[in-house]
Amino acid sequence: MKTLYPRAIEALNAVARQDFVSGADLGPSITGHSIPREETVQHLLALCPEIEPDHVVMHVGGGSGYLTAVLAELAHRVLYVERNPVVAEKARERFFKSGKHNVEVITATVGEGVPADELCDLIICTTFLTDPSVLITSMRDSAKLVCLEGRAGPVPSLAMFQRSGIKLERLRTLGWLDFNRNAEQILIDLGLVTDVVLAQARLEAAGKNERVLDVVRRKQNLEEIDLYRSLAQQRGMIFTDADEVLGSLQPELFRRFSRTFLDLSRMIPVGEADGSLTVVTDDPDAHTDQLERLTPNHKITCLLVTPTDFRRIWSALDLTVKGSRFAAEHGKTLPQNDENRTSDLLGEDRGNKNISPYLVSVYEAILLDAVSEKASDIHIEQYEDRVRIRLRVDGDLHDLPQYQLSTREIRGVINVIKLRAELNIAEHRLPQGGRSRLQLGDTSYDLRIQTQPSLHGENAIIRLLPQTGRAMTIAELGMSPAIGARYQRLLDNPAGLVLVVGPTGSGKSTTLYAGLQTLADDGRRKVITVEDPIEYSIENIQQTRVRSEIGFSFADAMRSFVREDPDVILIGEVRDQETALEAIRASQTGHVVLSTLHCNDAVDSLQRLFDLGVHPNSIAGELLAVIAQRLAKRICKHCRKPAKPDPAILAEVFPDGAPANFRCFAGEGCDKCNGRGTQGRVGIVEYMEVDTDIRNAISSQPPIGELRWRALDAGLVTMRDSALDHVIEGIIPLSELPRILPRERMAPEVRGGRRSHE
Known part of the structure; x- marks a missing residue:
């Protein structure tokens, strides 16, 4: 590298590059040419003609303004030229803040020249020009133009031109100029990390x-x-x-x-x-x-x-190569009627665990696809002449078409699943359930496995549960602030029973775990759980698993828990009378008891407890609140737009006509949500807090319809109300309402010819 003249060294030292780094305000609109490294600017100044104190210099492709600021230390006046008005305005603010008052900001596209009120002694262009001569009108006679050449190469060359009359003559190539920044430098320039964080990351890496x-x-x-x-x-x-x-x-x-x-x-x-x-x-x-x-x-x-997609692509190609080898080695040489040889190959004999590595790779690739898609479940299904593999993402199933497997291959994959879950690979007639684990990077997944015989062979269903050591908090659930505050208050009670109810897959456990995470973060209360299975591992919570095979049930756990001085007890599910009675007893002895129940809504949960044989007075005395919920798809925040409501749905929701100010939103579909318009799900809740009126009603055990009207009069927050709030706020689309609300609950509920609270 050529030696820099003293004034250039002083100029570099006088300008802090960090002051001109774009950070998050400009994001990807800034590239390496716009925020050159200090070494690049030093090399550029060494290649360029020496800049005198009385010179007028133009910098074309000014970007963040760092190079322009250095030039401002050397020249009498600097013209900063940038075609992006947002970038130019940010640079203007930086120049003003750093006291560079001899810089004039010009927003222009260079194609037809640059309007300037003074001719320049030197023009430095750090962007590529189709025709350098367009800048001749901004140059005084004998002025120099230094610009980039060699667009095709990774490192462009720097060429120097000179004005001679009305012509622009190319003098020579000055050298190569590397504007590339590595990923670490880009992270700093984007404001995502500091030098200290990066140094720590290097040590850890x-x-x-x-x-x-x-x-x-x-x-x-x-x-x-x-x-x-x-x-x-x-x-x-x-x-x-x-x-x-x-x-x-x-x-x-x-x-x-x-x-x-x-x-x-x-x-x-x-x-x-x-x-x-x-x-x-x-x-x-x-x-x-x-x-x-x-x-x-x-x-x-x-x-x-x-990196996740890189692994997926590698796995797909690796599987194709292994599959071809698998077919070549076994498919063509294997007689069609040789069933014993087929069974040996796929590990179908009792105790045979010599599964083909190809089949193991297929299973691992399916798991990787599921994790990358943030799927909750994998469904592997066999039909007469085809195999179907589907993922459940945000509640909907969609196919994985890249796996074109034969029925023979899928039997081998299911054997791999069974071996991992320690199931009997020789048993094909009965359903089996088990679990295994998947470690992917720093995240561990608990896999709940269920195999099911069907007409054309066994099917497998795998539920993926990430074990991060931390669950959502109440604030992250997406509840309305009012209901979230009430739920938080329930956890602070000295005793009582709180139920979260709904069908399978409605997010009941997630809501309960959010409460547990809040308690774990607080740290002032002892929390014990008994679950089957433990869906999420949470630090600072004592979690216990039911072991029915050795006679350790929910009820057994409850009887032992009350002697361990807990403040809060979570029961994974109230399934039978014995567990229900133990939950009531634990509440009566001064514990907050949290549990789930399978039923349709908050009031139905009372009938379910009656059916389990719990005395109405016990329910009335101990029940604090019931939260019923469903999961609705959340509109993708990146492509959310106002939407025209579906007239049919609107007529169901508002039989007497929609409010004049009613509004709704929908997602258009973008790359962030894979074109679906939705990303993730949010809980829609019905909230019933048990007050004196409801306690009296429970004790008298009226018909369930009358009990619901008592609850409505006492301030029951219906699922319809919660869903409409989320629609109006642009959290869920209106089209989700028919999926989460039964037809009779779409409209305001009617009693005696009048409608309930809108």
Whole structure:
């Protein structure tokens, strides 16, 4: 590198690059050319002609303003030129704040020249120009123009031109100028980490043999997709996802290269066409040099994906290669009528655990897909001539079409599932249930396995429960602030019974665990749980699992718990009379008891307790509140827009006509929600707090219809009310109401010819 002249060194020292880093206010609109590294600016100044104190200098492609600010220390006047008005305005604010009053900000596209009131002695252009001569009108005679050339290369060259009369003459190439920033520098420039955090991440990454980027993402709790999309934009790469790539993979490319080479370089070849080789990587700093040497006749196009999607694509290609080998080794040489050999191959004989590694890979790939899609369940189903694999995401099932497995292969996959869950692989006639674990990165998943015989073979259902050591808090549940405050108050009671009710999969456990997490964070009360199974592991909570095989039931646990001095007891589910009576007794002896119950709404829970043989006076005396709930799809916050309500649904919800100010929203569909328009789910609750009037009604045990009207008169918050609040606030779409409300509850409830509270 050429030696810098003294004034340039002073100018660099006088300007703090950090003051001109874009941070979150500009985000991906700023790239390496716009926020050059200090080393790049130093190299640029060394290559350029020396700037005199009386010079007028123009900087085209000013970006964040860092280079312009350094030039302002050297020249009499600097013209900052930027085509993006948002970027230019932010730069203006930085110049003013740092006292650079000799900088004039010009927002312009350079295509037809730059309007300037004074001719320049030097123009430095850090963006690519199609025709450098368009700037000649801004140059005095003999003025120099320094601009980038070699757009096709990863590191452009810097060329110098000079005005001679009405012509612009190219003098020479000054050298190469590297504007690239690595991923770590980009993280700092985006304001996501500090130098201190990055240094700590480097130490941790070295100790655990991890990548620095993975450690930073985990420590800063950064969303994987958002982080990698920003890195792609900053690095000038194309960001894509596995779903875009999986449908057009070319497995023969994967076979062409060494697995070791691909793994070390963090690249996967996924497509080849017209002399171009497309690869994906999860490393923003990946270099294609070696790959270019291996394929000299190809142009390399590198796409960036998240680490999760990288694993999915690798698994899909690996499965294809292994599947072909599996078919070649066993399919063609295997006689169709040799059932004993087939059973040996798939591990179907009793005690045979020699399962093909290919089948293990298929199962692990399905799990990886489920985790990446944030699925709650996996359904593996067999039909007469086909296999169907589906994921339940946000309550809806959708297919995984990339798994084109034969019925013979899926039997082997189900055997892998059984072995992992320690089930009997020789038993195909009876349902079996078990559990296993999955460790993926820092997250552990508890897998609840259920196999079920059917007409055409066994089906398998797997529920995925992430074990993070922490559940949602009450504030994160999505309840209305009023109901959330009431739920919080219930936990502070000295004693009483709180029930969360609803059908299977309605989020009852999540709501209860939110209460437990709040208690765990508080730390002043002892909490004990008995569950079957333990769905979420929570730190600072004593959790116990029911073991029916050795005679340890919910009721047995309750009888022992009351001698352990707890403040709060959670019972996973009230299933029978014995458990219900023990829950009431625990409440009577001075404990807050939380539990779930399977029924349709808050008032139905009372009838369910009556049916279990609990005395009405005991219910009236101990029950504090009932929360009934359903789960509704949450509108994606990234593509939410006002929507026109469905007239049919509106007529059901408002038989007498909708309010004039009624509004609703819907998601248009975007890449964040995979085009669904919804992302995640939120609980819609019916809340019944037991007051004196309801206690008296419970004791007299009236018909369930009369009991509901007593509850409505006492201030029951209906599920319809909660759902409409969420619709109006833009949390859920109006189309969710028919999914969570029975037809008779869509309209305000009628009693004696009048409607209940709207």
